[in-house]
Amino acid sequence: MNAYKRNVVESKLRALHSDAERDIFRMGKGFLKSVFRPIQPADFENVYLPISEKQGEEIRQLIVDEHCQEVVEFGTSFGISTIYLADAVRQTGGKVTTTELLESKAKRALQNIKEADLEDYVEIKIGDALETLKAYPKPIDFLFLDGWKDLYLPLFQMLEPQLHQGTLIYADNMDMQGTKPYADYLWKNKKAYSSQMIHQGKGMLTRVS
Ligand SMILES: C[S@@+](CC[C@H](N)C(=O)[O-])C[C@H]1O[C@@H](n2cnc3c(N)ncnc32)[C@H](O)[C@@H]1O
Numbered sequence: 001m002n003a004y005k006r007n008v009v010e011s012k013l014r015a016l017h018s019d020a021e022r023d024i025f026r027m028g029k030g031f032l033k034s035v036f037r038p039i040q041p042a043d044f045e046n047v048y049l050p051i052s053e054k055q056g057e058e059i060r061q062l063i064v065d066e067h068c069q070e071v072v073e074f075g076t077s078f079g080i081s082t083i084y085l086a087d088a089v090r091q092t093g094g095k096v097t098t099t100e101l102l103e104s105k106a107k108r109a110l111q112n113i114k115e116a117d118l119e120d121y122v123e124i125k126i127g128d129a130l131e132t133l134k135a136y137p138k139p140i141d142f143l144f145l146d147g148w149k150d151l152y153l154p155l156f157q158m159l160e161p162q163l164h165q166g167t168l169i170y171a172d173n174m175d176m177q178g179t180k181p182y183a184d185y186l187w188k189n190k191k192a193y194s195s196q197m198i199h200q201g202k203g204m205l206t207r208v209s
Pocket of ligand 1: 079148
């Protein structure tokens with residue numbers, strides 16, 4: 001890939017990660033609402049909640065090394081992780097299908113992805129991923145889970161028919177309580193899935209046996 005394209009991606013990522021550092025100041029309102037009722041995705045409409053640069057760089061490299069082409073993401077937010085995924089599939093000749101519940105976030109993600117010059121490699125499905133990824137039509141090579149945590153397991157089970165031997169699944173925020181049913185399911189099905197915790201217990205990488 002030429003140096004100009006690389007520079008466009010890296011500078012967009014740098015700008016987005018830098019803006020995301022201010023998440024902490026934007027989150028207060030969402031947490032305040034959760035005093036009275038359970039937290040909802042709309043409470044964090046103005047917040048990135050992104051993967052780290054280290055996670056993004058390693059996931060991108062993994063997709064390239066494993067030559068994954070069909071990549072599916074649960075939880076776009078403003079598109080930081082999607083840019084890493086799209087940059088990887090640009091190198092493998094694949095595409096990313098990503099899903100975001102909130103239209104306003106999906107619109108900003110698309111703008112960011114365009115500014116990284118990666119829109120040809122991404123389709124954003126707006127709405128609940130349990131609906132928008134229903135009957136997903138193709139075998140999936142890499143599945144990235146980073147949406148609402150208690151949906152990891154139902155979403156994974158819905159997509160299971162499209163996983164194949166060697167499919168990689170990366171789940172973020174595995175240190176959060178809501179992900180436990182997903183982790184338990186994988187540990188119980190050790191014959192089908194081989195998993196390891198990485199990124200100081202934040203990420204879980206699974207390979208379909
Ligand atoms: C942790 S953020 C994703 C961060 C993003 N992957 C990144 O690293 O830049 C989780 C996102 O999932 C979205 N989300 C939550 N529930 C969802 C659902 N049922 N379907 C699709 N997206 C959902 C939220 O609106 C939020 O933007």
